Amino acid sequence: MDDIAQPPPAPYLTLPGEPPIPWTHWLQSFETFILAVGLTDVSTAHKKALLLHCLGAEGQRVLGTLEIGHSDYDTAVELLTAHFAAPQSALLLHFQFRQRQQLPGESVQQYVANLRGLASTCKFGALPDEMILDQFIEHTNNAKLRETLLLEPDDLSLSQAITIALQIESAAACASALTKQQTITDHPAPSPMPP
Structure with missing residues (x-):
């Protein structure tokens, strides 16, 4: 089973505008990808690098505007969740x-x-x-x-x-x-x- 290549999820946001899928759905796909390829035990820096890679150019830009200095994976996810998944009535x-x-x-x-x-x-x-x-x-x-x-x-x-x-x-x-x-x-x- 280890020899099956798992593609990462589609980039979350490549261009400015409305994301094509809700953040919570995309994040769930991303975390399933992390689990499927066996990367749950990697460092938070490695996870954050994967997250950045999969966010897409505009997603990376948005995270850059939300971060003050550098953040770890969990903080980056919290910032993106607060930005993209605002609570609804x-x-x-x-x-x-x-x-x-x-x-x-x-x-x-x-x-x-x-x-x-x-x-x-x-x-x-x-x-x-x-x-x-x-x-x-x-x-x-x-x-x-x-x-x-x-x-x-x-x-x-x-x-x-x-x-x-x-x-x-x-x-x-x-x-x-x-x-x-x-x-x-x-x-x-x-x-x-x-x-």
């Missing part, structure tokens, strides 16, 4: 969660994963699955699924709802494929006319 995060609807073509699994990501920043306490379930039922783009879930008992869990949704999604895909196949069988392409 809980009300704003809740609003964004409540506005999230299932997009056309978005699968059940993709939609639930996106709701989980949004809920993770909302500090719902012990209720994230209930909140995700409510949002999922209310904003699914499949009316049949919504009706089916609303007929379930009150103790319906999120995992049960996902199982039902996946079954309905799979059945709809099979029915669509059968309909297309039946249409082709019922209406074969016309034969070319002889000359």
